Amino acid sequence: MSRNLLATLARVAFGLLFVLASLDKIAHPDAFARIVYNYQILPEVLVNPLAVLLPWLELVCGAALTLGVLPRGAAAILCGLLAVFLGAFLFNLHRGLDVYCGCFSTTPARGGPTGLYLARDAAMLVLGLAVLRSSLRRGR
Amino acid sequence: MPALSSYYNTIREAAVLLLVSILAAGLANTFGPSRIPWASHIQAEKGRELAATGMGDVPPQEAMRIWRDKAALFVDAREAEFYRQGHIPGAVNVSIDPLGEDIMDQAKKLPKDRLLVVYCSDIACPKSKELADSLKQLGFGQLRVMVEGLEGWVKAGGPVEGRP
Numbered sequence: 432m433s434r435n436l437l438a439t440l441a442r443v444a445f446g447l448l449f450v451l452a453s454l455d456k457i458a459h460p461d462a463f464a465r466i467v468y469n470y471q472i473l474p475e476v477l478v479n480p481l482a483v484l485l486p487w488l489e490l491v492c493g494a495a496l497t498l499g500v501l502p503r504g505a506a507a508i509l510c511g512l513l514a515v516f517l518g519a520f521l522f523n524l525h526r527g528l529d530v531y532c533g534c535f536s537t538t539p540a541r542g543g544p545t546g547l548y549l550a551r552d553a554a555m556l557v558l559g560l561a562v563l564r565s566s567l568r569r570g571r
Numbered sequence: 572m573p574a575l576s577s578y579y580n581t582i583r584e585a586a587v588l589l590l591v592s593i594l595a596a597g598l599a600n601t602f603g604p605s606r607i608p609w610a611s612h613i614q615a616e617k618g619r620e621l622a623a624t625g626m627g628d629v630p631p632q633e634a635m636r637i638w639r640d641k642a643a644l645f646v647d648a649r650e651a652e653f654y655r656q657g658h659i660p661g662a663v664n665v666s667i668d669p670l671g672e673d674i675m676d677q678a679k680k681l682p683k684d685r686l687l688v689v690y691c692s693d694i695a696c697p698k699s700k701e702l703a704d705s706l707k708q709l710g711f712g713q714l715r716v717m718v719e720g721l722e723g724w725v726k727a728g729g730p731v732e733g734r735p
Contacts, residue, residue, distance in 0.1 A: 457599070458605060459605065460600065460605055460606070460607045461607050464607055464611070464613060465613055465697070468611065468613045468695060469695050469696060469697065471695050475611040475613075476610065476611065478611045478613070479607055479608060479609055479610060479611050479612070480609055482607070483596045483597075483599070483600045483607065483609075484592060484593060484596045486596075487592045487593075487595045487599065488589065488596075490592075490595075491588055491595060492588050492592070501587060501588055503577070503580060503584050503585075504580075504581055504582070504583070504584025504585035504588050505584070505585075505588055507581050507582075507584075507585050508585050508588055508589065545650070545652070567577050567578075567581065
């Protein structure tokens with residue numbers, strides 16, 4: 432019972448994190464497109480389409496996970512996104528590019544130091560994988 | 572260990588969510604209040620923004636001449652860690668790090684009677700322009716931005732100091 436409660440709490444929390452993370456980016460696609468552009472990983476033609484799609488993917492999957500609708504697919508997508516963000520961030524760190532992460536807000540002034548991003552992303556990925564695992568186990 | 576069908580269902584669920592997201596994003600960017608063009612517009616906008624500030628771009632070749640003649644102080648706008656890893660010899664670090672030292676305090680080490688050439692990592696980084704804007708507001712009159720940044724500098728054969 433308490434285990435189930437914990438799993439539900441983790442699922443709702445993980446989903447809500449992404450709902451929150453998506454809102455500012457949906458409201459300011461132009462600013463988010465600049466952040467995606469600054470990562471300098473995608474070819475320029477993909478920057479804007481992805482900058483429009485990513486926040487909606489976060490919102491839809493975050494909401495689905497929070498509500499418990501299609502939880503396995505939502506958890507899998509969000510874990511995938513986190514892994515890609517983490518990889519992109521590490522890749523840029525490795526090549527000495529100083530990018531703003533644009534994780535929760537499109538305003539660079541609210542950013543934090545690099546180590547903090549990495550630790551937070553990694554912690555979220557661990558939570559996400561736990562949620563994914565419990566959703567798979569419960570798979571109907 | 573979850574059954575194989577569980578993985579299959581996961582992929583099916585993910586596909587549904589992806590489709591819903593694509594649909595929502597498409598609708599939002601076609602009819603919503605804050606639309607952006609589907610093709611990237613950022614490169615062109617950056618050029619216009621810099622032109623609007625009145626601060627000229629210094630191409631790396633010209634920057635190297637200025638550097639050799641010691642006609643300007645170079646200002647590195649990146650985070651301190653990147654500055655330590657490598658910067659234009661003689662450049663000072665004034666980083667726009669929200670958790671770092673305030674720009675007003677850092678700017679005290681800069682001369683107002685000398686040309687300042689601000690740069691960051693490369694053509695896509697926004698920090699050099701942001702810093703130049705801030706310095707302009709703090710009363711620094713002689714400002715230029717090396718838009719191509721350290722990457723352009725290195726490509727042009729410019730020297731770098733710091734630990735690799």
